[in-house]
Amino acid sequence: MSRQTTGAGADSSGPDEVTLVARAQDGDLVAFEQLVDRYESRLLGLCIRMLRHRADAEDIVQDTFLTAWRRLDSLDEPSAFKAWVFRLASNGCLDLLRRRRSRGTEAVDPADMVEELATGPSVEERAETSAAVRELDRVLVTLSPEQRIAWLLYEIEGQSYAEIAEVLGVTEGSVRGRIHRARLAIVEGMKGWA
Structure with missing residues (x-):
């Protein structure tokens, strides 16, 4: 698996994130909306992959931003906004997964897991990619929620x-261990796709 590197959500044409957070903490709704624009799609993608159900993921993202707006004054360090909203969304996903587990249900919406592929690749290539994504999804749900996130x-x-x-809210060593165990499980589960 190659690691995809994404930016921190910074938009070079607008104010930097710390400025936006400070303005939002002062009640500037437009600044907060710009923060939402920077992180909404990334949080939604993460939540869909965690929960495997788009409607639940959309609810978690909406709750995350509502909570962030209400508690923005409790964020002491504006530069910590990214980690904070990811923590809120991650905790929301983990809480929902725990509730599902206690009820013995697991929501699955396969259409949410396969994004539309751009035109260009052949039908065969798109079918193979789609099958690989479904297989990766199947392997990801075998991971513990902590490893998956x-x-x-x-x-x-x-x-x-x-x-x-x-x-x-864990140590770096714990993160390394979770990712290592997740990788081992994914490699094992994806052997046919190597």
């Missing part, structure tokens, strides 16, 4: 071990 934050979101540790 750590792996997704690292491999999909491109966050560092330190950032993930901050998001999850």
